[in-house]
Amino acid sequence: MTHIIDLRSDTVTRPTSEMRAAMAAAEVGDDVFGDDPTVNLLEARAASLVGKEAALFVPSGTMANLVALLTHATPGDEVILGDQSHIFQYEVGGVARIAGLLTRTLHNREDGTLDIDEFAEAIRPQTIHSPGTKLLCLENTHNRCGGAPIEPAIIERLSAVAHEHGLEVHLDGARLFNAAIALGCPARAIAAPCDSVTFCFSKGLGAPVGSVLCGSRDFIERARRNRKLLGGGMRQAGVLAAAALYAIDHHIDRLADDHANARRLANGLAELGPFRPNLPRTNIVVVEILRGTPEQWLADFAEAGVLAVPFGRGRIRMVTHLDVSSADTEEALARISRIVEARIA
Missing domain, CATH: 3.90.1150.10 (Aspartate Aminotransferase, domain 1)
Structure with a gap:
């Protein structure tokens, strides 16, 4: 039988035997009650890796992004994002259908970046006529732009313009550690200018399930309620968190x-x-x-x-x-x- 070489995605990875052993040995509790020690440890480790105060473990990257959108903005607000972004292209329109947000798309250049002048010009104040722009969403690495890693300096400049106009910034960092390795810098340096950041355990890091949303303590407390709204509150999730912890320790470099x-x-x-x-x-x-x-x-x-x-x-x-x-x-x-x-x- 021909050996299948599966290049469809890095989501097809299977847990290694060592990762399975870590999952089997995981100490667990009810995460919705905050009682799962392995999830609590994972959230603390994840937040530290990207330089944020707190984190929230969720089943998928799509849910992580949607929870972020729900937490940053209210229905009728406007979000600016790239026309090739994962949130716009591949998340079933949840930004509109569930979060109730208006999307303003800007052209993603080949390297995944946005033009800073075009972004500044696109920001709209809230008036009797316009919804008001509340959020900028970035992506790193950029999937549809060939996995392009975005330099921290570019994210910093875009974030500075956003913050100057009262916007918050969310980073879809599904493959954040691929960017960090490619750029030779810590993940926290990439995430530093952003108010929230996600990253996935189930892509290049090789865990079977899970992503994490990171931000300030207040932001994550509000996000926890939105995770529950979407049905993402898991119970003895430490079995999955153990795989993610193993991935952090063994699969980044x-x-x-x-x-x-x-x-x-x-x-x-x-x-x-x-x-x-x-x-x-x-x-x-x-x-x-x-x-x-x-x-x-x-x-x-x-x-x-x-x-x-x-x-x-x-x-x-x-x-x-x-x-x-x-x-x-x-x-x-x-x-x-x-x-x-x-x-x-």
Whole structure:
């Protein structure tokens, strides 16, 4: 049976045997009552990692972002975010359907950033005619911009303009530690200018479930109520928190391996002819299809045991992660090379 090399996302990672052991040994309690010691420890550790006062463990990154939106703003307020942002593209319109917020989208440049002058001009005061802008949402790394890591200085400049106009700033840091490793700086330096920040345990960090929302103590207390509103109050969640703690302790530095494998994958694909990949700085390879269609290539890849996903018109995405070794990367390239040769012949 062909070994499947799954490059669809870093969410497909499975807990290691050591992580499973940590989960089995976890001390637990009822987290809604605040009684789960493992969740409490995780929230304290997570807050410290990003330089915030407190944190809230939630089931998913989508819920973490939605809880942040609900906590920062009230229905009818306006939020500014990038037109390629995960909140706008992939979270089922929760910003409008559930949080009741008006979205003002700005163009995301190729590196995932926003133009600071365009942002400043987009901010609206609350008047009898306009809703008033209350929140800026940023993303780091930027998924649809090829996993681009955003420099702390850029986040600082955008946040300074936001704060000057009375806005708060939320950072969707689903892959925050990929950004920190790629930029060679602590995660807290990236998060410092932001009022709230999320990051996921179930992507590159390799845990099976969970994300965290971090901010001030007052913010997190209000966020806890919104988590309950969304049905995110878990009970003996220490079993999941133990996996996240293990990931923090063992899986951050190794993200550099995923980045190296992504670069090797992109370089190899670029040599084959039909593909134009980005030059990945983290673990996301976005490939423009120059000949054929994404659907045809993805079907051929899948038949050869290499899984990827469509990613907009004429593009596919491949993501390296904990369960893809350097040998797997080479094997994926070898299989794809044989597919290309067969097509050309």
